Amino acid sequence: MSAKDIGGVAPAAWLALSGLVVVVAVPFAAIVLQAIFPELGAGSFARPFSLLSQTLGDVRLLRMTGNTVLLGLCVVIASALLAIPLGVARALYRIPLAPVWDVLLLVPFMIPPYIATLGWIMTLQPRGYMEQLFGFNLTPVLFSLFGMTLVMTFNTFPVVYFAVSRTVEAIGLRYSDVGRVFGATPARAFWRITLPLSAPGLAASLLLVFAAAIEEYGTPAALGRRAGFEVLVTGIDTRVGDWPIDLPGAATLSLVLVIMSLAAFLLQRWILTRRSYQTVGGKPQNAEKRELGRLTIPVMLMFGIVAFLSTGVPMLAILGTALSGTISGGLAFDNLTLRHFADVFGNSAGALGALTNSLTLGLATAVLTGLIGVVAAYVVVKTRIRGRALIDIMTVLPNALPGIVVAVGLILAWNMPGLPFTPYNTGFILLLAYCCILLPQTARYATAAFLQIGDNLEAAARVAGASGAVAFRRILLPLVFPSLASAMLLVFALASRELVASIVVAPVGMQTISTFIWRQFEQGSVGLGMAMAFVTIILTTLLPLLFLMLLRRGGLVRE
Structure with a gap:
């Protein structure tokens, strides 16, 4: 690859690496350091490994x-x-x-x-x-x-x-x-x-x-x-x-x-x-x-x-449960009511706010993971610059990071003393958690799509005078967009109803769909929680399907 080519893809590599560092590397590194240095939260690296053996040996x-x-x-x-x-x-x-x-x-x-x-x-x-x-x-x-x-x-x-x-x-x-x-x-x-x-x-x-x-x-x-x-x-x-x-x-x-x-x-x-076991015959299988x-x-x-x-x-x-006026009333016609659904859409206990927060976070997560995922996949598949293997590993690492681990890592990373800025106790901390958990979805879909595209298309564009950015935007991105759009819709649905990270790191006073439902159950408002649950299932299933249908009608996603 020439110096000009390296210069053209370097911004993309740095963009992908920067996003992956903030979203993936920071919480994972914070967990490792906290396990080694028990007083890290106080800004001290004293007594390394002093509690590790004690915790690991706990019955x-x-x-x-x-x-x-x-x-x-x-x-x-x-x-x-x-x-x-x-x-x-x-x-x-x-x-x-x-x-x-x-x-x-x-x-x-x-x-x-x-x-x-x-x-x-x-x-x-x-x-x-x-x-x-x-x-x-x-x-x-x-x-x-x-x-x-x-x-x-x-x-x-x-x-x-x-x-x-x-x-x-x-x-x-x-x-x-x-x-x-x-x-x-x-x-x-x-x-x-x-x-x-x-x-x-x-x-x-x-x-x-x-x-x-x-x-x-x-x-x-x-x-x-x-x-x-x-x-x-x-x-x-x-x-x-x-x-x-x-x-x-x-x-x-x-x-x-x-x-x-x-x-x-x-x-x-x-x-x-x-x-593994493979078939070597050339005949197509009988579909009967x-x-x-x-x-x-x-x-x-x-x-x-x-x-x-x-x-x-x-x-x-x-x-x-959502249609029951009271739980004690049981399954009876005189106990049927739409009151709980009316309460959800009437913003009882902040229901509409929780819906808005989750749908907004889901959309932002889909956009951000789509951007980081497609750029990272491009750098890994279509370039030969140094560091692409590290980028590939960082897009896979969240597969091994459960939601509770990501939440703990974010708390440890962004609650350190002396930080000039922290997203902790803001809605942005939830966005970081969702992006870390769901980034592999868009990255893997985009990687698979790039692997199916030959290098000759981009090379022809470069010969015709197009820059790397123009070739990516006008040729490669439209070709991978069908796979990327499907992954982003999946990310939207999953992020909108994510539970564990929301419970652990949600800011004080901010509700999401999942925390709303969980807390309604804890507080005894079971009917209201189930009404929100039913609305959630409908929205997070139908909205992506509707959006995908609109994209297909517009020719942006192939059948």
């Missing part, structure tokens, strides 16, 4: 770490047991109403986990909807490891279901049919041929489920504490939020959680990149699927039960 830490791993493994096993049969059936057989089942099984992933958990509490608790309808409740089951596993599985199993269904569908039946020609039973052909061929995608999706389970805050906080089942996420929150505040302990626990998340992420990447035959009723029952439990129960509980 409570060992118990929380063990509980975290146990919960993650339980969710992985339950997700596999639930999703693999459904995914294989969807891939290999003609399933009646298959697109409808796909939508119904996607909805649980769109419901924020803490909202789904609140819906299950309203259903299974004493005097809950199950007891009102059937005369008994399942409180001991709900507030237990089994209950947490069940609730979290219904939220995460769609990741495995769609990975399995798409992977097995791509493999098809041709190879297993060859095995059956040579005498293998259908079960043996599946276990020895189809399953190994789909193993990389299956394993990667299960590792994503494990990472999501150990990072989840809402379900362990709502169910685990009552069951005496404390995990690392709730332990970190306790050390940050309860007096006496233990920042060194919170930082150490955060590092333990980061190591676990990073290990899962690295294992996932190794599985996806290692040499078999009829279910005698399996029709059992398979349809399986899809129906899972869809009802994962989508129907939480959504009906949310809507039923």
